[in-house]
Amino acid sequence: MKKDEIAELARRRGFLWQAFEIYGGAAGFYDYGPLGAQLKRRIEEVWRDFYMMEGFYEIETTNIAPGGIFEASGHLESFTDQAVVCKHCKSFFRVAGSVKVREKCPACGGELEAAGEFNLMFQTRIGVPKGDSDSGVKKSEGYLRPETAQGIFLNFQRLLRFNRDKLPFGIIQIGKAYRNEISPRKSLIRLREFTMAEAEVFVDPKGKNNHPRFEDVKDRMLRIVPGEGEGGGEEEKSVGEAVKSGIIANEYLGYHIAKVDEFLERIGIPRAKVRFRQHLREEMAHYARDCWDAEFLSERYGWMEIVGVADRGDYELSAHASFSNADKSVHVQADPQSEAEAGEIIPHANEPSYGIDRPFFALLASCLYEEQGGKEKRKALRL
Numbered sequence: 011m012k013k014d015e016i017a018e019l020a021r022r023r024g025f026l027w028q029a030f031e032i033y034g035g036a037a038g039f040y041d042y043g044p045l046g047a048q049l050k051r052r053i054e055e056v057w058r059d060f061y062m063m064e065g066f067y068e069i070e071t072t073n074i075a076p077g078g079i080f081e082a083s084g085h086l087e088s089f090t091d092q093a094v095v096c097k098h099c100k101s102f103f104r105v106a107g108s109v110k111v112r113e114k115c116p117a118c119g120g121e122l123e124a125a126g127e128f129n130l131m132f133q134t135r136i137g138v139p140k141g142d143s144d145s146g147v148k149k150s151e152g153y154l155r156p157e158t159a160q161g162i163f164l165n166f167q168r169l170l171r172f173n174r175d176k177l178p179f180g181i182i183q184i185g186k187a188y189r190n191e192i193s194p195r196k197s198l199i200r201l202r203e204f205t206m207a208e209a210e211v212f213v214d215p216k217g218k219n220n221h222p223r224f225e226d227v228k229d230r231m232l233r234i235v236p237g238e239g240e241g242g243g244e245e246e247k248s249v250g251e252a253v254k255s256g257i258i259a260n261e262y263l264g265y266h267i268a269k270v271d272e273f274l275e276r277i278g279i280p281r282a283k284v285r286f287r288q289h290l291r292e293e294m295a296h297y298a299r300d301c302w303d304a305e306f307l308s309e310r311y312g313w314m315e316i317v318g319v320a321d322r323g324d325y326e327l328s329a330h331a332s333f334s335n336a337d338k339s340v341h342v343q344a345d346p347q348s349e350a351e352a353g354e355i356i357p358h359a360n361e362p363s364y365g366i367d368r369p370f371f372a373l374l375a376s377c378l379y380e381e382q383g384g385k386e387k388r389k390a391l392r393l
Contacts, residue, residue, distance in 0.1 A: 014197055014310060015310075015378065015389050016197065016310070016371070016374050016375050016378055017197045019374075019378070019389055019390075019391065020046065020374060023043075023045060023391070024043035024044050024045045024046065025042070025043055025045045025046035025049065025374070026040055026041070026042060026043060026046045026197075026198070027040065027041045027042075027043055028040060028041075029041045037193075037194045037195075037202075038191055038194030038200070038201050038202030038203070039201070039202060039203055040197075040198065040201065040367075046370075049370065049373075049393070050205070050366060050367075050370055053277055053366055053369060053370060053373070054184055054205070054207065054366060056273075056276065056277055057184070057207050057273065057364065057366070058182070058184065058207075060269075060273050060276070061180070061182045061209055062182070064180060064269075065179075065180065066179075066180035066181060066182045066209060066211075067169070067172070067173075067179070067180070067181055067182070068181070068182050068183065068184075069161070069162065069165065069169070069181060069182075069183055070183060070185065071158065071160075071161025071162070071164075071165070071183065071185070072155075072161065073154060073155055073185065073186055073188075074134060074136065074152050074153070074154055074155070075152060075153060075155060075160065075161075076136060076149075076151070076152055077133075077151035077152060077153060078333065079160060079164065079330075080131065080153050080160070081333070082329045082330050082332070082333035082334070083160055083163075083297070083326055083329060083330070084296045084297060084325075084329065085131060085153075085156060086129070086131075087296075088295075088296035089129060089130055089131060089156055089296075090127040090128060090129050090130065091104050091105070091127070091128055091130060091191075091192055092104070092105035092124075092126070092127060092128075093105060093124075093125040093126065093127070093128045093192045094122040094123060094124055094125055095122065095123060095125040096115035096117065096118060096120045096121070096122055097120055097121045097122070097123055098115065098118055098120030098121070099115060099117055099118040099120055101115060101117045101118070101193075102125060102128075102192050102193060103115075103116065103122070103192065103193045104191070104192040104193045105124075128192055129190075130156060130189045130190050130191065130192075131153045131154065131156050131188075131189070131190065132153060132154040132188045132189075132190050133151065133152070133153055134152045134153065134154065135150050135151065135152060136150050136151070136152040137150055138150070154187075154188035155187055155188065156187055156188060156189050157187050157206060157208065157363070158183040158184075158185050158187060158206045158208045159183075159208055159210060159322075159326070159361065159363070160326070161183065162181045162183060162208075162210045163210070163326040163327060163330055163359075164330060166212070166327060166338055166357075167336065167337065167338065169181055170212075170340060175340070175341070177212060177213055177214050177217075177340060177342070177357055178211060178212055178213040178214070178217070178262075178357075179211075179212055180209055180210065180211040180212070181209065181210050181212075182207070182208070182209045183206075183207075183208055184205065184206070184207045184366075185205070185206060186203060186204070186205060186206070187203075187204060187205075187206040187365075188202065188203050189201075189202060189204075190202060196311055196314070197371060198367040198368060198370060198371040199311065199314055199368060199371060201365075201367060204365050204366070204367045205365070205366040205367060206363065206364065206365055206366070207363075207364040207366050208361060208362070208363045208364070209266075209361065209362050209363075210322075210359045210360075210361055211262065211266065211359065211360040211361070212357040212358070212359055213262055213357060213358055213359075213360065214340075214342055214355060214357060214358075215323075215324070215355065215356075215357070215358045216355075218259075218260040218261065218262045218263075218358060218360075219253075219260045219261045219262075220261060221261040221262050221264075221265045223265065224250075224253075224261045224264070224265055227249050227264070227265055227268035227269070227272075228248060228249050228250030228253075228264075229248050229249070229250060230248060230249050230268045230271065230272070231246055231247070231248055232246070232247060232248070232249060232252065232267070232268070232271060232285075232286055233245075233246055233284070233285035233286065234246070234247060234252060234257065234258075234285065234286045234287070234288070234302075235285060235286070235287040235288065236257050236288050237288040237289060237290050237291070244285060249264045249265075249267065249268045250264075252264060257288075258300075258302070259299070259300045259321060260321070262321075262360045263300060263302075263319065263321050263360055266319050266360055266362045267286055267302055267304075267319050269362065270304050270317050270319055270362050270364075271284065271286070271304065274304060274316075274317070274369065274372075277369065277373060278373055278376060278377070278393075279306065279369065279372050279373055279376050280376055283306055283307040283372075283376065284304060284305070284306060284307075285304075285305050285307075285313070286302050286303065286304055286305070286319075287302065287303050287305050287313070288300070288301070288302050289301040289302070289303070295320065296325075297320075297322050297323075297325040297326060298320045298321065298322060298323075298325075299320075299321045299322070299323045299325075300320070300321040301318060301319070301320040301321070302318070302319045302320075303315040303316075303317065303318050303319075304316055304317035304318075304319070306368075306372040306375070308372070308375055309375070314368075315368070316364075316365070316368040316369050316371075316372050317362065317363065317364050317365075317368070317369070318361075318362075318363045319360070319361065319362050319363070320360070320361045320363065321358065321359075321360055321361075322358070322359040322360070322361055323358050323359070324356040324357065324358050324359075326359065327356050327357060327359070328356055331356070338356060339354040339355060339356055340354070340355055340356075340357055341353070341354055342354075342355055373393075374391065377391045377392050377393050378390075378391060379391075379392055
């Protein structure tokens, strides 16, 4: 495989540098140089304005949380990847990626064997453990967040009151997330520290097929790969057709898939290089009822995920209510038109989730071109 021309050009032009370089570096960590920091900040600003125009509110929550929060959310048990290890060089690789147990070690060609499941969260301690007992150590256990979403779910009741106890409403957050990836690779595509920009849209589950602005996006054409179409089942459909046929589960999910497509186009990523692939059941996150990835076609890496759009149902709100004994329900009024009765409901959450570093990479890849420089051709960026 030829060298990563994008990473090389980004390094030379001051977009992106290997972190801790003078100490030999560490896989999965990058620093943004002057031009990179400026471009990344611009993407974040466009993203913030884009979702604020939807009427969403922005909050900022902590990067570290007690272990009990991630026990409730299921991350301690289920936020894992399968790993394999080389018998010869002892290198670890992620099975869910390009490496399979039956293959040879990408590093040395040695034989690989299964190494079990590996939890991807970074663990830390909050304060000094009180005593040496297991309970004292357990209470001081903390984790760096693997996503920004949990801070939104924990503050749901306050946010609901802020919105005058009305559904639907949306919350956005931009901040750092941390995942102790087994084998970070592909430049910015799989990092251990990265920037997430996430939105959580809370809606009455009975109203998921009644988005107030669905008409605005229903005719937008998308390249989609339904879950059962894995292996070549790409097709082109309008958002309205995909929802009506049941390929996309509901109007809210369809609306936010369309808005992701619109955002990527707005920042300069060509639509011809974007498609939406539905997760297969076995690759679905533990909290998801349905999930679609916006994928970008890279010359070097092929189709790669750059944004995820998930229907998280009531998973987190119900889980945190159960573990904390805090009320996460909403009282809804009777609706004569839909014949919905008054009562208590647990809202569902639709989530567009961006790892900002990935659209950043996709934008650079989209702007890379070859120009004639004297007698030689050279690579350049047209931003």
